[in-house]
Amino acid sequence: MTARVRAPELRGRAWLNTGGRELTLADLRGKIVLLDFWTFCCINCLHVLDELRPLEEKYGDALVVIGVHSPKFEHERDPAALAAAVERYGVHHPVVDDVDMHLWQQYAAKAWPTLAVIDPTGYLVASMAGEGHAEGLSRLLDELIAKHGADGTLHRGDGPYVPPTPADTLLRFPGKAIELPGGNLLVSDSARHSLAELTPDGETLVRRIGSGERGDPFNEPQGLLLLPGEVAAAAGYDVLVTDTVHHQLRGVRLATGEVTLVAGSGRPWRSAVDGPQDALAADLSSPWDLAWFDDRVVIAMAGIHQLWWFDPRAGQVGVYAGTTVESLRDGTLPDVWMAQPSGLSATADRLWIADSETSALRWIAGDAMHTAAGQGLFDFGHVDGPAADALFQHPLGVAALPDGSVLVADTYNGAVRRFDPATGEVSTVDAGLAEPSDILVTASGDVFVVESAAHRLTRLAPGVVKTVTGERHHTERPPAAIAPGALVLDVVFTPAPGQKLDTQFGPSTRLEISAAPPELLLAGAGVTTQLTRTLEVNPAVEKGVLQVVAQAATCDVDVEFPACHLTRQDWGVPVVVTPGGPARLPLILRGLDQS
Structure with a gap:
């Protein structure tokens, strides 16, 4: 780039991963600086975090990545929630808390994620929105290193990243949970990149499936599904797992703990393909949850705002609902709009969906999608009452109950909510939870909440209902x-x-x-x-x-x-x-x- 634009100074409410030090551009002079504008609710931002890891490793002595966290949801303004997200997603570079969106405006960002590249002399040389820029960034970095190395303005050496002290808990940011035959519970221990089998009370580890190291074989697993017995026998595995960062599905044989790849090329989805595809050759995008519905697996394909289907017997996948446009629009399948669907629960005739970025509870019956509660991408809150007026905040989990009602893991409100289709009312069952991400109703009727940010499963007390008037929020994004x-x-x-x-x-x-x-x-x-x-x-x-x-x-x-x-x-x-x-x-x- 030939434009000479001086990069605006860095400032924010606080810094993470620096040992408490506040950084300025002067501190970073001589390094190539890559600013990553992100917010931790955004699946595309999580994709970029993974795209940047190889660049950080390859160019570590010349490149400093700075995460600029510019929040969308009210919960994302909480500094403790941000610190948890930085650990949850393995962010190994400094992060500045841009809580008032000052840097967002100074760098003219209009989308999450946005990347900005600053050369070693402090000039902004490139800006880009979205994901898929890793190869282009690598070429740009090679050019900048060659130029500034020759000019003497590039200073190699260690960057300012200071790792936090690791924590020791039984689970670390668990995602989803299911009940196994015999009563044990299986939990996706997402930040530990493994599955944890627990005793029926959810408190004692029976065994761990996976090494616990990122990518061996899991990389931030989320959704779990126990296949029907006859389907499992035909497929050769019992449990299906969304290997989210790998953009794949894996099968687990419970008797041996053997893990096999069953869907996903490992390449992130980039363009549409018509009709059914061979499952192992298909490009998926951050599959987040699973349900058995209409005699097949439905996948919450969070990364591209769609639902896909998967047939374990035929080894094929295809699009079930959604066009990849990120918004809220009901109608006939597949021509509906969703925004990062992250939770699924099925009954005999209805599929319930936690559509996280629209803060909505939605459902499919027949060939149509409907919205039970939720108003769109930028409206959220904690409001009970008639479904037309009720609000959620980035829900990630949902569980259908035998009486026809639905429980919702209302993640960023720290609550479990209930929608009753018979009355059209939304109520709060429990609150004060730490980022609940899933709800499990066992065969005996016990209800467990995956309390992700508290790193545990929590059993809900029966019959508790709280009335919450709450607040309405509209995103303050300029x-x-x-x-x-x-x-x-x-x-x-x-x-x-x-x-x-x-x-x-x-x-x-x-x-x-x-x-x-x-x-x-x-x-x-x-x-x-x-x-x-x-x-x-x-x-x-x-x-x-x-x-x-x-x-x-x-x-x-x-x-x-x-x-x-x-x-x-x-x-x-x-x-x-x-x-x-x-x-x-x-x-x-x-x-x-x-x-």
Whole structure:
């Protein structure tokens, strides 16, 4: 990049992973600095954390990664919750708590995740949104190291990361739990990268499946499903596990503890494929939970805001519901919108879904999806009462009860909630819990909560119901001012060093635009192959959200065996319609916007 833009100074409420030290750009002079704007609810941000690990290892003496945590949900403003998330997801670099979104605004971020690269002399040289930038970042880092090494402005050596003291608990950030034949409980011990079999009281370890080391064989496992007996016999394993960071499903034979790979190539999903696919060849994206419904496995594919199906007998997978647009829209399957579905529970005729990023409880019956409670991406809270008015905050788990009602692990409210379809009411069963992530109802009727941030299973006392008036929240993420009438939406994309746009299979770019409410746009919604489009904004609508999905295909140049890459990002951009406002809205997919 040729622009000379001085990087804004770093500041925040507090720093983590620095031993208490506050860092400034002056402290980092001579290093390449990569700022990762993230929020710990965001699955795409978690993908980027995993993409950055190899870069941190390869370039560790020249590169300093700084996580900038700019929160979406109210719970994410809690410094203790942030510290827990940094440990939970294995963040091994400094993190600054950008609680007031100051750095978010200073660096003109408009999406989670956003990356910004600062050269060793303190200048901003690149910005990019979304995931899939690892290869481009590697090439850019090679260029910067060569240039600043030659100039004498690169200073190699250790960075400022100071690891925290490790904790010793039976479980560490457990995710999901199921009951096994015989009454023992199986828990995905996510931060320990293993499965823990516990006694029926949930307190004593019977055995551990997996080494406990990241990737051997599990990498942050989450969802668990005990297959029906005849299906297990045909498949050759008893329990199905979502190996979330590996983007795979694994089968476990309970008698021996043997673990086998049953679905997922290990590559993260990047583009749609029509029809059923061979399960082992398919690209999955952060599968988070599982349920047996309609004579097959349903997968909560959190990473791309969809549900998929998996047939263990035929070894095939396919899309069940969702278009990959991140939002809330009901209707006929598969053309619905979800946002990071993370919890599933099935009855004979209904599939319940905890749709975390819309803070919604949703359900499928027949060929249609419905919303029981929840209002969208930016509205959340802890409010009981009629379902139309009730609010959750990033729920991750759900459990259907024999009486037809549903329990919800309302994770960021620290509560267990109950929805009764017969009355249409939402109530609070228990509160004061530490990030409950799943609910298990045993064959005997006991109810266990996976209290993830307390690193334990907690048995709920029967019959407890609390009334919570709570508060309503709307995300305080700063909206973008836009002009009514003609608005140029411009997705800025520059191929990474050593790459070019790839047109060998058709257009190299794709842009999909919609709005909430739909009346916000009088014209311009839909799909085109150009990254710049003129929209017509309705002057009668004061505010809303522009939903933008952009992708660009690139290919390596000047190499014998070129690799192809797909860069993709979803934006939900809050906007306010202001007379005299800007008539151009730039969104940076990759580059440095010089407008």
